[in-house]
Amino acid sequence: MSNDPQSDPQQLWTWLQAAARRDAKAFRSLYDATSPKLFGFALRILRKRELAEEALQECFVSVWNNAGTYDAQLAAPMTWMVTIVRNKALDILRRSGEAADLAAGQFDSEVIDALENPGATPIEALLISSDARALAFCMSTLEGKQRQVVGMAFFHDLSHSEVARQMALPIGTVKTWIRRSLERLKACLARRERA
Template sequence: MEHDELLPLLSATAKGDKKAFAELYSATSGKLYAISLKMLKNTAQAEEALQDAFIKIWHNASDYQSNKGVVISWMISIVRYRSLDLIRHNKVRKEQEFTNEHSADLESVEVNDETDLTIEYESGNDNKLVDCIEQLDQQQRQAIHLAYYKGLTHYELVDHVSSPLGTVKSWIRRGLQQLQRCLTL
């Protein structure tokens, strides 16, 4: 349907006309679902995003401003934002599941001043790398080990070492710079 056909349906929806809303849904749901499915790659999540988007369209139909774009573009943006919200939500949930599943493993990786992490690196038989790693500060060594060898995200590192995000990122950045300098000598 064209903008000229959708605008009256949206205007009637803004006034609470359920029949107009049903027609608007019939005319646009296929296209909006395809957009959501392409983004989410999951039919159940795409259906959820579409349903949430149409609820928002029902409640916010009166907010549409024709001078800012056509009806279908406004509706697509609502579906896109809802799909992005679901993507973010699922990413956070997966990170939380990872943290919960591996919290016992992380506790056993606690690094103290006396702990020597180079044992894990020695298996590669690259003595220069081992020597360079040993030259790092304890915090840099721990942060790099947990990030690159244990696969922790920056946020998981923050929780694990109880330090601010900027500090953890600095440890990693400076440690990698020092390793690079050491390895190129």
């Protein structure tokens, strides 16, 4: 086990559980351990310090309000929080009207790398990377909760009912959001392919 709380998932999980019980001291420890990395991640997306600070604040408000919904079987604590700050940063971009100008290369390289096939030839790797960037860009055009629902269903392989339970939403809403989001993703990918 690592002595660095930022890289110790067990310690982060403990603080999240305590935050779910409204333990302000544990929440502060969680913030102190993770905020530098989360801020850096937001800054890479937003490229402006004040916007990254806003994303970080919104992220921790969401963590405080949703710590009780965190499920260690779905993601490591840091992965869960990185996803939240990324979604908040993309929401800020969308609100500011800059999302359309966001270059595909600005998306987290770890996400793109995870989609790449390590055994691919250089030409195949280039195509996979291009497809991954296109998908990442199109995902960023979805509204925050719709993007989260699609991500849970397809990237975490959860059923519609599991997504509904995790998000505390009616299953009909989840099905509608997934259907509409897939239609938007298909249209976005088709537009990018024609461009």
